[in-house]
Amino acid sequence: MSTDRILAKTLRASHRLTEALLGHDPAGSDDDSPLGNLRSLLRQKPGSADVLRQPYKAESGPYPVDTHQQVFRHQGLGREVAFTALYPLGLPGPEGFPVVVVSPGLGAHAQASRYLEKHLASHGYMVISPVHSGSDWTAVFRRTPFGAFSRKELSTRVAEVILALELLERERLPLHLCRRANPDKAALVGHSFGALTLQAIAGVPVADVGGQSVALSDPRFKAFIAMSPYGDSFPAQRLGMTAEGYAQIERPILFMSGDRDDLWTVGRGPQAHLRPFEWVKSPDRYHLLIGGTKHSDFSQVMGLIKRRTATMVNSTATAFLDCYLKGEEEARRYLSEDWQVAAAYFQSWAFLPTTPNGA
Numbered sequence: 001m002s003t004d005r006i007l008a009k010t011l012r013a014s015h016r017l018t019e020a021l022l023g024h025d026p027a028g029s030d031d032d033s034p035l036g037n038l039r040s041l042l043r044q045k046p047g048s049a050d051v052l053r054q055p056y057k058a059e060s061g062p063y064p065v066d067t068h069q070q071v072f073r074h075q076g077l078g079r080e081v082a083f084t085a086l087y088p089l090g091l092p093g094p095e096g097f098p099v100v101v102v103s104p105g106l107g108a109h110a111q112a113s114r115y116l117e118k119h120l121a122s123h124g125y126m127v128i129s130p131v132h133s134g135s136d137w138t139a140v141f142r143r144t145p146f147g148a149f150s151r152k153e154l155s156t157r158v159a160e161v162i163l164a165l166e167l168l169e170r171e172r173l174p175l176h177l178c179r180r181a182n183p184d185k186a187a188l189v190g191h192s193f194g195a196l197t198l199q200a201i202a203g204v205p206v207a208d209v210g211g212q213s214v215a216l217s218d219p220r221f222k223a224f225i226a227m228s229p230y231g232d233s234f235p236a237q238r239l240g241m242t243a244e245g246y247a248q249i250e251r252p253i254l255f256m257s258g259d260r261d262d263l264w265t266v267g268r269g270p271q272a273h274l275r276p277f278e279w280v281k282s283p284d285r286y287h288l289l290i291g292g293t294k295h296s297d298f299s300q301v302m303g304l305i306k307r308r309t310a311t312m313v314n315s316t317a318t319a320f321l322d323c324y325l326k327g328e329e330e331a332r333r334y335l336s337e338d339w340q341v342a343a344a345y346f347q348s349w350a351f352l353p354t355t356p357n358g359a
Contacts (some may be wrong), residue, residue, distance in 0.1 A: 013163065014240075053338040054317035055346070056331065057322075061123035063088035068177060074163055081160050082131040083167065086121040086304035087177055096182030098325040101164045101221075102129040103157060105192030105228070106149055107140040112299035113191065125321065126181040128167070135193060147178070149193065151206060154239050157197040158216045161188065165220060177321040185325045186225040189317070191298050195226040196239055207240025214240075217248070223324040224253040225317050228297045231275025231358065233265045246279035250276040254286045254320045256313060258293025281330075283353055284324070286335065288316050291347030308346050315342070316350075 068085045071127075088097060100120055104112050111130060117127045133139060134156050137150040165186055171178040190198035200206055200216040202224050208214050230236040232243060257273035265272040270289075277287040290312050299310045319339065322331035336352070343350040 012248055016140050041275060053342040055311055055342045056319040056334045057123060058311050058315040060119060060137065063090050063122050063124060065089065065118050065121040068174065070173065072163065072167065074159060077156060077159055081163060083164060084129050085173060086117045086127040086176060087180065088121050088124055092180050095285050097124055097126045097180050098185040098187070098321065099165065099181050099183050100127045100187050100189055100321065101161055102127060103161050103190035103197045104129065104186065105194050105195035106145060107137045108299060109137050109144065115300050115305045115310050116236065116275040116313055116317060120318065120321070123318050126177065128164045130164050132157050132160060149238065149276060151208065154200060154206065155216065156198060158200055158253065161197060161201060162218055184253065186221050187225065187321055187325055188221045189225040191227040192295065198224050198226050199241065202251060202253065204241050204245040205248065223251060223321065225256070225320060226253065227256045228261055228273055228295055229257070229276045231272055231279065233268050233272040235264050243279055246276055247281045249280040250282050252284035252324045253280060253282055254316065256288045256290065256316065258290050258295065258297060260292065260294045263295035272319045277351060285353045286320065287351040288312060289349040312343065312346050312348050
């Protein structure tokens with residue numbers, strides 16, 4: 001049987017098992033943890049509120065956005081890596097524009113996260129995205145998804161993400177970009193395989209092919225946004241990540257997933273994407289569960305993206321980064337007071353940390 005047929009059968013089985021699990025809750029309602037009643041939560045619509053709270057900075061920001069593309073050779077990897085930088089046109093504040101590196105998912109094309117990249121750049125962020133040529137859409141076509149998804153490729157992705165930050169630190173990009181950016185205030189965003197890449201850089205150890213624990217973390221990133229993260233499921237297990245390893249994440253982190261996001265969870269359904277929120281030790285942790293959203297909905301296709309998904313991703317990401325990279329009080333207040341109500345109007349659910357600290 002071919003790999004593609006095995007993959008198709010696996011995904012169909014995943015959907016059937018997910019539907020069965022959502023229809024039967026053997027645990028009952030005794031579990032009062034934030035995720036304990038997820039099955040019943042997914043059947044309910046968010047409650048109404050007395051006052052409508054608008055999503056934070058859901059519209060494009062005040063800065064026009066320009067694009068710069070360049071290819072660099074990574075000496076350690078022995079191959080060229082293409083980068084796209086989206087940057088605000090205008091003068092930054094005295095500290096410069098904070099930096100956001102975006103790591104796309106398995107099989108992604110160069111435009112997959114462009115909606116979020118443009119939005120952040122318009123609100124005063126320098127955004128850089130590498131092309132992970134070992135696991136982008138061309139690699140998946142050549143090597144199949146299983147061939148492009150490996151521990152070796154994870155290490156390569158980590159190196160490419162770090163190179164993106166170092167291009168600014170070492171002023172290897174055009175000077176008008178480097179001198180506007182502040183790489184000392186950097187965040188990492190990733191979707192799917194990009195989220196797993198992020199988890200490794202944030203502190204989750206991975207096991208090499210010999211079973212030895214390997215640390216790929218980098219302290220230069222101050223905050224993280226993981227879309228469709230993976231906990232106790234096949235992708236994390238294949239890369240050697242364990243539930244205990246998530247306790248190593250102590251920096252601010254925002255997780256996002258969809259209530260129909262069950263790709264590669266092999267029967268665990270959307271719950272698999274919520275487990276990291278439980279396991280990380282950071283007091284500054286958040287999770288946004290977006291209603292009516294599948295795994296693929298986090299990426300735009302032919303320039304199109306679902307309005308609800310784009311609104312919640314753009315606004316929540318901007319609030320989180322404004323809080324933890326720019327130290328803006330308005331963003332901190334929104335996350336702690338208004339975010340849950342704003343999310344409800346978009347049929348979404350927002351999980352807060354016990355004690356959000358702000359920047």
